[in-house]
Amino acid sequence: MLNKDNQIKLQYSQNFLYSKKLVSDLIGQSNICKDDIVIEIGGGRGIITEQLVKKCKKVYVIEYDFNLYKSLKDKFYDIKNVEIIHGDFLEFELPKEYRYKIFSNIPYNITSAILSKLIFADNPPDDIYIILQKEAAEKYAGKPYDGESMRSLLLKPYFDFEIIRNLKRTDFNPVTSVDSVFLQIKKRENRLIRKDKGNLYSDFIAYIFSNTGKDMKLRCKHIFSYKQIKRLSNDIGFKMTDSPTCLSYEQWLKVFQYFVIGVSDEKKKLVNNSYSKLMKEQDKIDKLYRSR
Numbered sequence: 001m002l003n004k005d006n007q008i009k010l011q012y013s014q015n016f017l018y019s020k021k022l023v024s025d026l027i028g029q030s031n032i033c034k035d036d037i038v039i040e041i042g043g044g045r046g047i048i049t050e051q052l053v054k055k056c057k058k059v060y061v062i063e064y065d066f067n068l069y070k071s072l073k074d075k076f077y078d079i080k081n082v083e084i085i086h087g088d089f090l091e092f093e094l095p096k097e098y099r100y101k102i103f104s105n106i107p108y109n110i111t112s113a114i115l116s117k118l119i120f121a122d123n124p125p126d127d128i129y130i131i132l133q134k135e136a137a138e139k140y141a142g143k144p145y146d147g148e149s150m151r152s153l154l155l156k157p158y159f160d161f162e163i164i165r166n167l168k169r170t171d172f173n174p175v176t177s178v179d180s181v182f183l184q185i186k187k188r189e190n191r192l193i194r195k196d197k198g199n200l201y202s203d204f205i206a207y208i209f210s211n212t213g214k215d216m217k218l219r220c221k222h223i224f225s226y227k228q229i230k231r232l233s234n235d236i237g238f239k240m241t242d243s244p245t246c247l248s249y250e251q252w253l254k255v256f257q258y259f260v261i262g263v264s265d266e267k268k269k270l271v272n273n274s275y276s277k278l279m280k281e282q283d284k285i286d287k288l289y290r291s292r
């Protein structure tokens, strides 16, 4: 049985930063400036908030833990450009009409839900600066940090990823049991997949990655004929025996373009709903990451 403290930790994922110098360095490494509207997920004890309010036009802080929310309200009661909101960020309505950025040491237990919410929003943030588990960051960022993953391929047409720096486990209180990094996710000015093809692209990538088979030839065998996959491998420059994670996202974009123009509607139907099915599976996997 978990004791009460552990249950709270599990629920809220509360590993606080305590060095003002570190927070100042992190904000200094971002492009956050005086015209920016910034949303902070989980204000905690306010160590990030107190520096953000000096740097930008307006800060919205969403804090789930009622006691922390109350302390934040007290701490910032006379600061005009901050709004402290009590609630679950996953329920928070993101801005629809204006540009904004995110800066947060996020609760790791809901990393995937936070990023899905931000990235697939109708009006996503221009920049997302987050501290998160290194392993998760590398999965999202793909090459050059790791092989491309399903997540990185789903997102790279719309966002650029950069791990700005590694953090130490002792940068947090309590000390974390996993490695952490500071990641920037920047919205591309021009998306690489047309809006009307976005869902098909997500289904296509999810289909390939949920298929069994160790290499491209096996993963693609129901949607491309042997002749087609051979031709694609020659034209795009991969081996049929490569695993899907070996191809760069630029190569995957070309494979997708071919899928759009070179494959019958009947075969296209094979990928239908693959993305939503996989996301349901992902939710289950995320529950395994509910501690740090």
Ligand SMILES: C[S@@+](CC[C@H](N)C(=O)[O-])C[C@H]1O[C@@H](n2cnc3c(N)ncnc32)[C@H](O)[C@@H]1O
Residues within 6 Å of the ligand: 011, 012, 013, 014, 015, 016, 017, 018, 041, 042, 043, 044, 045, 046, 047, 048, 062, 063, 064, 065, 068, 087, 088, 089, 090, 104, 105, 106, 107, 108, 110
């Ligand atoms: C890792 S701590 C970071 C706190 C603080 N920003 C810092 O860096 O020290 C995550 C914070 O998010 C809050 N939190 C957890 N789940 C949340 C949710 N669903 N919505 C909003 N805040 C949440 C926690 O209570 C905690 O204060």
